[in-house]
Amino acid sequence: MDHDMSRKPRDQQHKSCRSRALVLLIAVATNTAIFLLFSDTSSAIGIRSGEHGFFWKSTKLSFRDINITEYALAASRDELLHLHDRLATASSLVVTLLGINDTSSDMAAARDEQKHAGADGLWQPELTGELRLAVGPHKxxxxxxxxxxxxxxxxxxxxxxxxxxxxxxxxxxxxxxxxxxxxxxxxxxxxxKGCEPLPRRRCRTRSPAGYAEPTPLPASLWSMPPDTSIMWDAYTCKNYSCLANRSKTKGFYDCKDCFDLLNGREKGRWTRDDGALSYSIDAVLATKPNGTVRIGLDIGGGSGTFAARMQERGVTVVTTSMNFDGPFNSFIASRGLVPMHLSIANRLPFFDGTLDIVHSMHVLSHWIPDVMLEFALFDIYRVLRPGGLFWLDHFFCLGTQMNTTYVPMFNQIGFNKVRWNARRKLDRGIKMNEWYLSALLEKPTT
Known part of the structure; x- marks a missing residue:
């Protein structure tokens, strides 16, 4: 028994020494491979080292040769970085096996560093195929x-x-x-989910069978497009007649009757001013000198009726919309208007101080997290020119949020108030303490 007990520690020590030697051998071999690889790559592309650094074997190189050489160098650099990462992993393993600085605090710090690198760093190296090609980088x-x-x-x-x-x-x-x-x-x-913009793809979208040319302007502003103008694969409805009547169908998103241009609410939108929540386009345009409101943006503009009304008055408006169970962007385009498939979280793709008016109805509301909403409002302020108008149309929130959250937020943005109207919702607003806010705000000129 004494003999066995004394023999076990010696066997474990020998195994430990062999393991450490093996790991050290792996580390040395990895370093040697890196050196040989880099040396082979340098010689293959015609570069050698002299007293004053690297120089070319031949001075008669075309631009094509130079570009090829640069690409080869970039590939070698990427391979070198990859092998360097592998060497760092092997070195870390050696350190762990040898017991050097093997403390719980060091391990925790390494895990935290890896965690942050995964959350805030670059793309993971295992990307392949089209995705890797799409995200670049490109020389x-x-x-x-x-x-x-x-x-x-x-x-x-x-x-x-x-x-x-x-x-x-x-x-x-x-x-x-x-x-x-x-x-x-x-x-x-x-x-x-925030993955916007999506990477580009190298493929062709399908065209619908029997595609028909769009209706000419101005008749297209208030006419239903032909069903053969889009693909219906992604939608519950399979034609525009179904969309126009979907207010009677369950399971749809908001804007239930906004495809009905002839008999629904769309025909009368923004034509009457009630002095409260509902502003008319003519009343809003009258707050500015005639002809100075020329270009604008409608955020979350449904089927594009606001832009159609403005077009009738000589104002060009781009409409952002998402295709929530309906071809909103295709419908907007069929009316001869400009759609933009853009979520509320995306930075507005316009230069600073360029737009005369920005409008939003229902979309900017309390469902947006406060910080995201504040960023969106400042972005609207950014794209408006000095003296430009921000028309906040039926902003929805709870009564408890109005004075504690949103009034201070709007004051912080820095708009001047041209009109400001707040009312309880008429259907269940009294019981649920739900409110609407409509406001016409102006970006200061100084």
């Missing part, structure tokens, strides 16, 4: 780096896309040069 040609301040170009992809890698891989799973998948609702859900 710029010589001579294009001065204004950009970089020799690489990164395509615009939403920051939150990194949080949904599996769904993004599914979105980018298609045959390049072929037909795009029928995934409109899926891609829209990704956008609503």
């Amino acid at each position: 710029l040609p010589l001579g294009f780096t001065k204004n950009l301040g970089s020799d690489q170009l990164f395509p615009a992809v939403g920051q939150a896309c990194r949080r949904f890698p599996d769904e993004l891989e599914r979105y980018m799973n298609y045959k390049p040069g072929g037909e795009c998948p029928s995934d409109e609702q899926f891609s829209q859900r990704l956008m609503l």
